[in-house]
Amino acid sequence: MTHDGDxxxxxLRLDDDSGTIHLGGAxxxxxxxxxxxxxxxxxxxxxxxxxxxxxxxxxxxxxxALLDFQKDRxxxxxxxxxxxxxxxxxxxxxxxxxxxPEEPPQQNTTFKAWLDRFGRRVVSGFMFxxxxxxxxxxxxHRLARALRHPSEFKFTSLVHHCEEVGLKAVPIVAxxxxxxxVVLAFxxxxxxxxxxxxxxxxxxxxxxxxxxLGILLTAIIVAGRTASAFTAAIGSMKMRExxxxxxxxxxxxxxxxFVPRILALLIMLPILGLIANIAGLFGGALMAWIxxxxxxxxxTTRLVEGTAVSHVFVGLVKAPxxxxxxxxxxxxxxxxxxxxxESLGRMxxxxxxxxxxxxxxxxxxxxxxxxxxDI
Amino acid sequence: xxxxxxxxxxxxxxNQFGRxxxxxxxxxDVxxxxxxxxxxxxxxxxSVLLRTIAxxxxxxxxxxxxxxxxxxxxxxxxxxxxxNRWGVMFxxxxxFSSLTVRENVEVPMRAIPGLDPQIRSDLxxxxxxxxxxxxxAGDKYPSELSGGMRKRAGLARAxxxxxxxxxxxxxxxGLDPIGAAAFDELIRDLSHSLGLTVxxxxxxxxxxxxxxxxxxxLAERKVLVTGSMADMLEVxxxxxxxxxxxxxxxxxxxxxxxxxx
Numbered sequence: 001m002t003h004d005g006d007x008x009x010x011x012l013r014l015d016d017d018s019g020t021i022h023l024g025g026a027x028x029x030x031x032x033x034x035x036x037x038x039x040x041x042x043x044x045x046x047x048x049x050x051x052x053x054x055x056x057x058x059x060x061x062x063x064x065a066l067l068d069f070q071k072d073r074x075x076x077x078x079x080x081x082x083x084x085x086x087x088x089x090x091x092x093x094x095x096x097x098x099x100x101p102e103e104p105p106q107q108n109t110t111f112k113a114w115l116d117r118f119g120r121r122v123v124s125g126f127m128f129x130x131x132x133x134x135x136x137x138x139x140x141h142r143l144a145r146a147l148r149h150p151s152e153f154k155f156t157s158l159v160h161h162c163e164e165v166g167l168k169a170v171p172i173v174a175x176x177x178x179x180x181x182v183v184l185a186f187x188x189x190x191x192x193x194x195x196x197x198x199x200x201x202x203x204x205x206x207x208x209x210x211x212x213l214g215i216l217l218t219a220i221i222v223a224g225r226t227a228s229a230f231t232a233a234i235g236s237m238k239m240r241e242x243x244x245x246x247x248x249x250x251x252x253x254x255x256x257x258f259v260p261r262i263l264a265l266l267i268m269l270p271i272l273g274l275i276a277n278i279a280g281l282f283g284g285a286l287m288a289w290i291x292x293x294x295x296x297x298x299x300t301t302r303l304v305e306g307t308a309v310s311h312v313f314v315g316l317v318k319a320p321x322x323x324x325x326x327x328x329x330x331x332x333x334x335x336x337x338x339x340x341x342e343s344l345g346r347m348x349x350x351x352x353x354x355x356x357x358x359x360x361x362x363x364x365x366x367x368x369x370x371x372x373x374d375i
Numbered sequence: 376x377x378x379x380x381x382x383x384x385x386x387x388x389x390n391q392f393g394r395x396x397x398x399x400x401x402x403x404d405v406x407x408x409x410x411x412x413x414x415x416x417x418x419x420x421x422s423v424l425l426r427t428i429a430x431x432x433x434x435x436x437x438x439x440x441x442x443x444x445x446x447x448x449x450x451x452x453x454x455x456x457x458x459n460r461w462g463v464m465f466x467x468x469x470x471f472s473s474l475t476v477r478e479n480v481e482v483p484m485r486a487i488p489g490l491d492p493q494i495r496s497d498l499x500x501x502x503x504x505x506x507x508x509x510x511x512a513g514d515k516y517p518s519e520l521s522g523g524m525r526k527r528a529g530l531a532r533a534x535x536x537x538x539x540x541x542x543x544x545x546x547x548x549g550l551d552p553i554g555a556a557a558f559d560e561l562i563r564d565l566s567h568s569l570g571l572t573v574x575x576x577x578x579x580x581x582x583x584x585x586x587x588x589x590x591x592x593l594a595e596r597k598v599l600v601t602g603s604m605a606d607m608l609e610v611x612x613x614x615x616x617x618x619x620x621x622x623x624x625x626x627x628x629x630x631x632x633x634x635x636x
Contacts, residue, residue: 059537093568097505
């Protein structure tokens with residue numbers, strides 16, 4: 001019985017009488033697939049020897065294929081013959097290193113396992129909410145402490161963060177709100193014109209921007225900008241053990257990192273919301289003037305007469321809540337960063353997604369609440 | 376051993392960053408089957424030298440011959456073939472973090488045409504086992520491994536294609552003494568049984584002593600001397616003398632040097 005290692009660059013011949021497989025050529029990683037196939041066709045029960053005299057090159061892959069075949073299938077195997085000293089030492093090394101498969105941990109794929117995973121998810125969801133509440137508690141506690149001991153509070157740091165989260169966000173927030181005003185006016189006018197009710201476009205713009213869109217979109221932009229910045233800053237400090245260093249030096253991360261950041265957001269988000277409201281109304285007025293011929297004076301009159309001040313109040317009262325959510329989510333995610341760079345990236349994007357999601361959920365809750373109490 | 380074939384031949388290497396010259400007129404020969412350790416003070420360009428040979432850093436002047444191929448002037452195909460004949464282990468393993476350890480070891484094997492995926496996976500397990508990692512470590516991600524295990528996995532990846540030469544950058548840095556000694560032994564064993572030529576850059580005197588056949592000292596922008604540990608102890612140059620006779624050296628190089636190796 002003969003097999004020729006076709007184009008693969010090796011040869012394999014079984015001598016039936018002596019039970020010897022004569023091998024030749026290169027037994028390497030490039031030929032190992034073909035070698036395995038050839039060996040698979042050999043009647044293993046008769047094999048007692050491998051003759052490696054004509055082998056020109058043997059690497060670990062080749063040695064592995066021979067040893068694997070011999071261990072698995074040759075019951076009365078005796079020896080390798082004709083191996084050079086290098087090949088012999090390679091065979092011995094590979095033989096000693098043959099992996100001993102360990103039982104992998106039992107993977108249950110039944111309904112019970114699914115239920116188990118589901119339960120764990122739910123519990124970890126609640127644990128996450130609890131952790132966020134704990135961070136809110138830390139913030140409020142440290143804030144109260146700062147009020148009682150103002151000397152511990154870092155005023156410079158607060159101003160710095162106010163600039164970062166507030167002042168530097170003004171252009172993007174104002175531009176965004178202006179464009180939203182333009183879009184509302186344009187869409188509103190096309191729809192309302194069908195009923196000859198163009199003038200109500202002022203009410204449409206005013207109510208939707210003042211009540212909902214101004215502050216909600218501002219909060220979403222700030223969540224994207226600031227929650228990620230908080231996570232990245234605190235997370236990289238956590239990664240380099242700076243947070244641990246602070247603790248050993250008696251500096252409280254809550255007081256030094258969380259309070260200035262979240263407080264800055266609490267101060268700045270209502271201001272940004274107000275700016276967004278003004279920019280949105282300005283955009284709407286401009287578009288109403290261009291598209292519908294509603295003069296700025298008429299727009300103002302209509303705005304003051306037709307829109308209750310309560311709409312502004314309903315909008316801006318949400319700002320501090322959104323600020324808390326964004327700040328707490330950002331700081332909490334930063335503290336969850338481990339010592340590798342992947343977790344920093346993962347937590348940063350987690351923080352943004354969670355913050356935006358939580359802001360929208362809170363907004364929905366507010367809507368229901370205000371509808372119930374008829375504001 | 377020193378009479379055998381030269382596998383790495385450096386001639387007149389010059390490396391510079393801006394106006395700072397790291398290497399000037401540097402010559403070095405590495406012979407087949409030996410373990411050569413490169414030492415030098417901080418900033419003498421040990422890692423730069425390694426990167427130069429491995430083709431990651433283009434020298435300003437000079438020639439690099441590896442396995443008889445002029446690395447700097449070779450065309451793409453030749454270079455590609457050459458890269459399959461050497462493996463590099465970076466300081467922290469440099470494993471791809473999005474792949475499991477086994478998949479990391481499989482990465483170089485993917486270049487082999489027609490290699491059966493099951494065989495590839497089995498071979499990766501074999502390599503992991505050869506560098507002393509446990510069977511289940513293959514399923515883990517690099518971030519779940521300790522520093523020492525990451526280095527071992529990095530070595531397994533470097534050995535994936537049975538290279539002729541492996542480059543090791545600070546193989547024992549950051550390991551505890553027991554882990555470092557085990558790694559030294561691993562390098563020595565693998566080098567012997569696989570006939571590897573090992574080019575390692577290190578600060579660790581114990582590693583030099585335990586593994587290296589020959590030591591090359593980088594100083595004054597070139598390879599100042601090469602030779603065995605015993606030769607190093609004879610060198611008069613102040614830095615070399617301080618390095619091999621300092622308090623740490625006396626701890627690392629005890630009786631063996633008096634035996635004359």
